[in-house]
Amino acid sequence: MKQTEGTVQGIYQATGRGFGFLIPEEGEDYFIPPRCDGGAWNGDRVAVLPDRTEAARGERRTGRVVEVLERANRxxxxxxxxxxxxxxxxxxxxxxxxxxxxxxxxxxxxxxxxxxxxxxxxxxxxxxxxxxxxxxxxxxASREAAVEAILYNYEIDPAFPDAVRAAAQAAPEQVGPGEREGRLDLRDKLIFTIDGASAKDLDDAVSLEQDEQGRWVLGVHIADVSHYVPAASPLDLEAWERGTSVYFADRVVPMLPPELSNGICSLNPRVDRLTLSCLMTLTAEGELVGHTIAKSVIRTVERMTYDDCNALLAGEEAALTQRYGAILPTLRDMAALAAVLEKRRRLRGSLDLDSSESAIRCDETGAPVEVQVRRPGVSEKLIESFMLSANECVAAHLKALDKPCVYRVHEKPSLDKTEKLKSMLAPLGYTLGAADQFSLQKLLAQAQGKPEAAAVSSLVLRSLMKARYDTEDLGHFGLAARDYCHFTSPIRRYPDLMVHRILTALLDGTLRGASEKKLAAAAARAAVQSSQREIAAQNAEREIEKRYLAEFMQAHLGETFPAAVSGVTRFGLFVMLGSGVEGLVGVEALPGSGWHYDEQRMSLTSFDGSRVFSFGMPLEVVCTGAAPESGQIDFRLAGEAAPALPAQRTERREPSRPGRRDRNPRAMHVPKSRKGRKKR
Incomplete structure (x- = not known):
């Protein structure tokens, strides 16, 4: 064991070029010069001895690794x-x-x-x-091998152990009479699901009616997965290990076996299902004035799709209007209420960030044949708004009673990230005072409708902290929510399952004494594990998606596309097409003889000063290469001659961006669904 007194601990980030950086939990990074890594590999937790306590103004802090504390690459x-x-x-x-x-x-x-x-x-x-x-x-060279390797690397197993499958297969196929006893019976209510057309794990349903005072009673009914997944059972232990379902292209690696997730736990139409219901009483202005959380039994009347609901609300399909005539009035009321709730969130500071995302469509062989950008319609926003309301209500309910909870927390940006955001906004002509919700709201509003709007939104997203799970209620900055948890997706997220287990104990009257302490300890473990598994799932999804996109682009070599600069590095420009496909224009493919890289302003400037490429700049590019085995896609500028020699990508890296840890905006803002699943 080496001497660690006076050292700084953190994660070692290698560059592949001999030097690296220490990313401490707090404060600025340390530069680790060549031959000073102490045998550390990228991602290892290390102890670094600083060269001196304080760096001179304008100088980078440096140090050397004196001990590898924990290996990351087992x-x-x-x-x-x-x-x-x-x-x-x-x-x-x-x-x-x-x-x-x-x-x-x-x-x-x-x-x-x-x-x-x-x-x-x-x-x-x-x-x-x-x-x-x-x-x-x-x-x-095959996409299949690349995908299997990525899943294996992140410890994501598509197959379930025999004991887990056996437990799932032993679950009932229908709700028995005895299971309905003691539950709030809502089977006569107009309750339905709204999901993607391909979704099979329907874990949330909604209802809306008015009480005798004319107030809205919004019901969010969530599959009672904890009823079928007892604590410490093989199903529970496996779900804890996985933490979350993993989605990519046309596939899913579920947290729970399909016998549960697509069967008895799925709120399929016209059959009895056990649920936990959050019934919220709201004024016409969307103010929450009362709520009830109860164990319930429901029977959904329809399995609606987003596309059908959007068409119904737009009045585009007469046949749909006739078919769903009994539901349409309620659906219209829901859309109006969702708009009121969204307005209230904006007024309190919730950030309206771009929630569009790429969707990959595959043929019957699993090969990608189409890439589209999907933007949420009215029905997607409706469901998201209702689920956000339920998540906030449940979190506030447990906090008010001083009971354990796994909160979804999102802290405000650090001073360091705020300063970096300011420096990167400057080239786009924007200034920012404090990075509070209202200042960021104003910034996004100023950019709306302008060519650089997507770039500004992207910079804001990337500068925000990473959302995570915690047993301390720290609030949610992006949603401007004082209390927030995940309650609405227990089929695919373990924290939701944990919250259900706590609520069930509370409703059954057993959440006290030793039982409460046991659940509090379990919640703490679940918060840490689920945060880690969420990051692994996000990284795997991102890496796998790159392979699919590269295979898709193989059919488009030589074609020209409009694009925008999505990242800037010493070795070139990352560019993103309108479809969400991202690739690299290497410096060897840029005109001129040399380029100066400005990390703070995210720009490349030619040595003679005649050309500048910066973040968000629109370009026309030609696809010159695509490799499914690595996910690398290469472009050159349209109108420029192709480089004389093939581009070498031995030092290809992710684009320079504000912050090095995962900044998945989808996890921060709990957006609407992709390919039929919800990511709230």
């Missing part, structure tokens, strides 16, 4: 290579050192295959890193 995926009759693994992650010598032999392993090794030694100056062969996924 399993490494990559491509097998043969050298002197031995197999070596070249890691997929360019920030990892390699190659890794492979221990053990397999008749199935061949050079050129994608594979995974479990690290047995991280090497030294005299010895290479060593890894034991664990899995062979198939030819590295």
């Amino acid at each position: 399993v490494v995926t990559g491509v097998l290579q043969k050298h002197n009759r031995e197999l070596w693994l070249q890691p997929d992650q360019e920030r990892l050192p390699g190659p890794i010598q492979v221990l053990g032999k397999s008749r199935l392993a061949r050079a050129g295959d994608k594979a995974a090794v479990a690290m047995t030694s991280f090497g030294s100056a005299k010895h290479p890193p060593l890894g034991a062969l664990r899995r062979v996924f198939g030819p590295a």
